[in-house]
Amino acid sequence: MLVALNFTSGEKKLDEQIQREYALHDAQYQRALGVLLGPPILPGNRFEALHNGDQIFPPMLAAIRSAKQSITFETYIYWSGEIGKSFADALSERAGAGVKVHVLLDWVGSSKIEQAFLTEMESAGVEIRKFHKPSWYDITRLNNRTHRKLLVVDGRIGFTGGVGIAPEWTGHAEDPQHWRDSHFRVEGPAVAQMQAVFMDNWVKASGDVLHGERYFPALAEAGQGRAQVFSSSPSGGSESMRLMYLLSIAAATRSIDLSSAYFVPDDLTVDTLVGAMRRGVRVRIITPGPIMDSKTVRAASRASWGPLLAAGAQMSEYQPTMFHCKVFTVDGLLVSVGSTNFDNRSFRLNDEANLNIYDADFAAAQTAQFEVDLAQSKRVTLEDWQNRPLREKAMERLASLLAMQL
Numbered sequence: 001m002l003v004a005l006n007f008t009s010g011e012k013k014l015d016e017q018i019q020r021e022y023a024l025h026d027a028q029y030q031r032a033l034g035v036l037l038g039p040p041i042l043p044g045n046r047f048e049a050l051h052n053g054d055q056i057f058p059p060m061l062a063a064i065r066s067a068k069q070s071i072t073f074e075t076y077i078y079w080s081g082e083i084g085k086s087f088a089d090a091l092s093e094r095a096g097a098g099v100k101v102h103v104l105l106d107w108v109g110s111s112k113i114e115q116a117f118l119t120e121m122e123s124a125g126v127e128i129r130k131f132h133k134p135s136w137y138d139i140t141r142l143n144n145r146t147h148r149k150l151l152v153v154d155g156r157i158g159f160t161g162g163v164g165i166a167p168e169w170t171g172h173a174e175d176p177q178h179w180r181d182s183h184f185r186v187e188g189p190a191v192a193q194m195q196a197v198f199m200d201n202w203v204k205a206s207g208d209v210l211h212g213e214r215y216f217p218a219l220a221e222a223g224q225g226r227a228q229v230f231s232s233s234p235s236g237g238s239e240s241m242r243l244m245y246l247l248s249i250a251a252a253t254r255s256i257d258l259s260s261a262y263f264v265p266d267d268l269t270v271d272t273l274v275g276a277m278r279r280g281v282r283v284r285i286i287t288p289g290p291i292m293d294s295k296t297v298r299a300a301s302r303a304s305w306g307p308l309l310a311a312g313a314q315m316s317e318y319q320p321t322m323f324h325c326k327v328f329t330v331d332g333l334l335v336s337v338g339s340t341n342f343d344n345r346s347f348r349l350n351d352e353a354n355l356n357i358y359d360a361d362f363a364a365a366q367t368a369q370f371e372v373d374l375a376q377s378k379r380v381t382l383e384d385w386q387n388r389p390l391r392e393k394a395m396e397r398l399a400s401l402l403a404m405q406l
Contacts, residue, residue: 017268017271017272017275018243018246018247018249018250018268018272019250020250020251020275020279021250022251023251023253023331024248024251024252024253024330024331024333024334025253025331025333026251029247029248029251030358032247033228033230033244033247033248033356034228037230037240037243037244037247038228038230038231038240038244038356039193039196039228039229039230040228041226041227041228041356041358042188042189042190042193042226042227042228043189043221043224043225043226044188044189044220044221044222044223044224044225045186045187045188045189045190045221045222045223045225045226045227045357046186046187046188046222046223046224046225047184047185047186047223047225047227047355047357047359047362048184048185048186049182049184049362049365049366049369050161050182050183050184050185051180051181051182051369052169052171052172052173052178052179052180052181052182053083053163053169053170053171053172053178053181054170054171054172055172056161056163056169056181056182056183057083057086057163057169057170059159059185060151060159060183061086061087061090063151063153063157063159063185064087064090064091064094064151064153065090065093065094066153067094067099067101067153067154068099068154069099069100069154069155069213069214069215069217070099070100070101070102070152070153070154070155070210070214070215071091071094071099071100071101071102071151071152071153071154072102072104072150072151072152072195072198072199072202072210072215073091073101073102073103073104073150073151073152074103074104074105074146074148074149074150074151074198074201074202075104075105075106075109075110075148075149075150075151075164075165076106076109076110076145076146076147076148076149076164076339077109077110077164077165077166078105078109078110078113078117078164078165078166079110079112079113079164079165079166079167080112080113080114080117080166081166081167081170082167082170083165083166083167083169083170084113084114084117084165084166085117087165088117088120088121089120091103091121091124091126092120092121092123092124092126093124095121095124095125095126096124096125100127100210100214101121101125101126101127102126102127102129102202102210103121103126103127103128103129104128104129104131104146104198104201104202104205105128105129105130105131106130106131106132106145106146106147107130107131107132107133107145108145109145109146109147109164110130112166127206129202129205129206130205131145131146131201131204131205131351132144132145132146132205144233144234144349144350144351145349145350145351146201146350146351147339147340147341147345147346147350147351147352148160148197148198148201148231148338148339148351148352148353149161149162149163149164149183149338149339149353150194150197150198150353152191152194152195152198154217155191155192155195155213155214155215155216155217155219156187156191156217156219157185157186157187157191158185158186158187158190158191158194158195158355159183159184159185159186160183160184160186160194160229160337160338160339160353160354160355161181161182161183161184161326161337161338161339162181162182162183162261162324162325162326162338162339163181163183163324168322169181169324173320173321174321175320175321176291176320176321176322177321178321179321179322179323179324180318180320180321180322180323180324180325180373181324181325182259182325182326182327182337182369184337184355186227186355187222187223188219188221188222188223188225188227189219189221190227190228190229190355191219192216192219193228193229194229194353194355195215195216196229197229197231197353199211199215200231200233201233201351224359225357225358225359225362226357226358226359227355227356227357227358227359228355228356229353229354229355229356230244230336230338230353230354230355230356231351231352231353231354232340232347232351232352233351233352234348234349234350234351239347239348241340241346241347241352241354242269242347242348244336244354244356245269245328245336245342246268246269246272248328248330248334248336249269249272249273249276249330250272250275250276251330251331252276252279252281252330252331253279253281253331254280254281254282254331254332255281255282255283255284255329255330255331255332256273256276256281256282256283256284256328256329256330256331257284257285257327257328257329257330257366257367257370258283258284258285258286258327258328258329258342259286259323259325259326259327259328259370259373260285260286260287260325260326260341260342261287261288261322261323261324261325261326261341262294262297262301262341262342262343262345262346263285263287263301263341263342263343264297264300264301264304264342264343264344265304265342265343266344269342270304270307270308271307273308273311273313274307274308274311277311277312277313278311282314283308283311283312283313283314284313284314284316284370284374285308285313285314285315285316286316286317286318286323286325286370286373286374286377287301287315287316287317287318287323288317288318288322288323288324289317289318289319289323289377289378290317290319291319291320291321291322292322292323293322296399297343297399299392299395299396299398299399299400300396300399300400302385302388302392302396303396303397303399303400304400305380305385306382306385306386309380309381309382309385310382314379315379315380315385316374316377316378316379316380317377317378317380318373318376318377319376319377319378320376323373325373326338326339326340326341327366327369327370329363329366329367329370332360332363332364332367333358333359333360333363334356334357334358334363335356335357335359335362335363335366336354336355336356336357337354337355337357338352338353338354338355339352339353339354340352340353340354
C-alpha cells in the first residue's frame with residue numbers, strides 16, 4: 001500500500017478543455033495570472049539571460065561573494081566536482097564572515113554530493129536542510145521533490161533557471177559532457193517573491209521562519225520589466241503551474257516557442273496546443289536529441305508527437321549535447337523561465353518555481369537565442385515520425401506507460 005501511495009497524488013487532475021477567453025496581450029490575461037493563479041505581476045525589474053556554465057556560474061558566485069546580509073539557496077542537483085567545491089567554498093566563506101547562509105537541498109537530487117562539502121559548509125556556519133528525507137512511515141514524501149532552483153542574495157539579487165551544481169553544467173555546451181542550459185539573473189521587486197518561494201520550502205524542511213530586513217529589504221525599481229515568480233507544489237496547488245501554461249497556450253495569437261528538456265505532454269496539453277495551431281499560432285518546440293540523460297523520457301516524449309506534427313508543430317531535436325533548457329515564449333511578450341519541465345512530474349509531483357517575464361525586448365532576445373538553438377537542431381517531420389522503425393515505436397509505446405511518473 002505504501003508503494004502504491006508513492007505513485008499517487010492526492011489532488012484531482014485538471015481534465016477539462018481550456019477555453020480561449022482573451023488574447024495574451026489583453027489585460028485580462030495578466031489579471032488572471034496575477035489574481036487567479038499567482039502573486040501579482042510587479043513592474044520595475046531588470047533581467048539578464050545567462051547561457052551555459054561559463055556565463056552562468058561566475059555571476060552566481062560573484063553575487064554570493066558580495067553578500068553582506070543573507071544568502072538563501074535552493075537546488076535540486078548538487079553533486080561532486082570542482083563547481084560544487086567552488087560553491088561550498090564561497091558559501092562557507094560568507095557564513096564565516098557573519099552572513100546568514102541557508103542551503104536547501106533535495107534529498108534525492110543531492111544524493112551524489114560529497115560529504116566533505118557538507119562538512120565544510122556546516123563547520124563554517126551554513127544552515128543546511130534536506131527536503132523530504134524519506135522515513136519508513138511516510139515514504140510518499142520521496143516522490144515529492146523540490147526541483148526549484150533559486151538563489152537570492154541579500155534579498156536583492158535573484159537567480160533561477162535550469163542549472164544544477166554539477167560538472168555537466170560547466171563549460172559552454174562544447175561537447176556531450178557539457179550541457180546546454182540557461183539561467184536568469186533578476187533585480188527589482190520580483191526578487192521578494194522569489195525569496196518568499198524559498199521560504200515556503202525552508203519552513204517545511206526546518207520549521208524556521210526567516211523574515212525581517214535581512215531577507216526582505218525594501219526594493220526600489222531596477223528596470224522597466226514586469227514580472228512575477230510563479231510556484232507550484234503538491235502540498236499547495238499542484239495544478240497551478242500546468243494551468244498557467246495551458247492558459248498561456250489558449251491565449252496565444254501568433255507564436256509559441258518552447259525549449260523543453262523533458263517534454264512529455266498529457267492529452268489535455270496536446271489538445272490545447274493543437275487548438276492553438278488551428279487558430280494559426282506557430283508552434284516550435286526544441287527537445288533533446290540522441291544525447292540525453294534519460295532515454296525513457298525521450299521515448300515517452302516522441303510517442304506523443306503524432307497529433308502535434310499532424311497539426312503543424314515544428315518539432316526539433318538538439319544535436320550537439322544534452323539540451324536542458326526550460327524556456328517558454330509566447331507572442332513576443334511572455335517569457336517563462338525556471339525549473340519547470342513540460343511533464344507530469346513537474347506539473348503534479350515536484351515543487352517548482354518559474355519567473356514569468358512580461359517584456360517585449362526580453363522576449364525578442366529569447367526568440368533570437370531560440371533561433372540559435374534551432375540552427376543546431378534536427379527537425380522531425382510527420383513523415384519521419386510515421387516511418388520510424390517498429391522497434392522504436394514499440395519502445396516509445398512502452399515508455400509512455402510511465403508518463404505519469406516522468
